[in-house]
Amino acid sequence: MRIAVWLHLLSTIVWVGGMFFAHVALRPAAQQLPPPQRLALMAATLATFFRWVGAAVAIIIVTGFMMIFGAGGFARFGAHVHAMSALGLLMAAIYGFIVAVPYPRVRAGVDAGQWEAAGAALAQVRRLVGINLILGLVTVTVAVLGHGVV
Secondary structure, three states, X not given: OHXXXXXXXXXXXXXXXXXXXXXXXXXXXXXXXXXXXXXXXXXXXXXXHHHHHHHHHHHHHHHHHHHHHHOOOHHHOOXXXXXXXXXXXXXXXXXXXXXXXXXXXXXHHHHHOOHHHHHHHHHHHXXXXXXXXXXXXXXXXXXXXXXXXX
């Protein structure tokens, strides 16, 4: 189980840390670039990041349920594990929506040189990543502060 905990935590760090970096460091720095360069940079960066996040999300879900059911199921845990699971699944759903709907619009806009359309889609990605970042920080807080509480 220690390997499952390690993989779960490592994947969470990749996902939440990556969102924090993209939202508070990369995006503001990229704002200094003209739209064609900024949007191409963000599209390429997100393509790589979303591949890593896809793997991280799968690992988080699998290891989370492994740990829960390996210990006897949800009935053995307090509200913090239920909350952490619900928040994590909500985050995964938002991630799935991002990669299925607005991110392909970003790519299509960049590929076609339609900077306004790409920018509008990227703004939607940014808002959703911001929501997921907040949910991720709340989830980590619930996990840490709820640990050991009955």
